Amino acid sequence: MNRPGMLLLYFALLLTTPSSESYAASLACPTGTVFVGESRADVLAKCGEPDWKNSHQEEVVERLDSSTKQKLHITVDEWTYNFGPSQFMIIVILKNGKVADIQEGDYGYSKSSKPEQREFSDRIVSIGDLQGDVVMKWGEPMGKNSRKEELKEKLPNGKERTELVTIEEWTYNLGPNRFMRILTFKNGRVTDIQTGSYGYEIK
Secondary structure, eight states: OOHHHHHHHHHHHHHHOOOSSSBOSEEEETTEEEETTOBHHHHHHHHOSOSEEEEEEEEEEEEEETTEEEEEEEEEEEEEEOOOTTSEEEEEEEETTEEEEEEEEEEOOOTTSOGGGSOGGGSOOOTTOBHHHHHHHHOSOSEEEEEEEEEEEEOTTSOEEEEEEEEEEEEEOOOTTSEEEEEEEETTEEEEEEEEEEOOOOO
8 A cells, every 4th residue: 555545544543443441332312323433513413512512632743754744633522412310421522523432421410400519529530531521520620721742652663653632730629628639631531630738618
């Protein structure tokens, strides 16, 4: 296979290969079932607007030889659907407008409840959780910080791969009798959970 053909195959695999986390083969909605590979428009037509959505950019640079680099820009959208407390939430991951992964989250919650009524103790956030799952469990954080980091990787074939990663830190204030929690995300997934000082009462 020539180089253009190999690049097309590589990018197709990158955009459509699902992760190993809590994978769901499909998402059944009132007007149809969504599968990996379908478009953003297909998801909206079958399932409607999600209960929460987030987006970030990923950039991958691969050195093909001593004089050639290939840069790939990926827009990653994370759509979370909440079907109530008796069913698991479903998180649809789209890359460049195509469904790349469909994952199960924690149990949903009653849509009549407000975020401040959700008890943190009842919803455990774990390493590997996606941002949509965290928001559905704990609501929006009191503060967010974001930055970019470069990760360089030497491939077995001697080539070099550079990935631009979005790092976010979310801080949750759980009140004056509990410690604050600081969650670190890399490309939308929890990679670290830290305990801060005691929280405070919000007036």
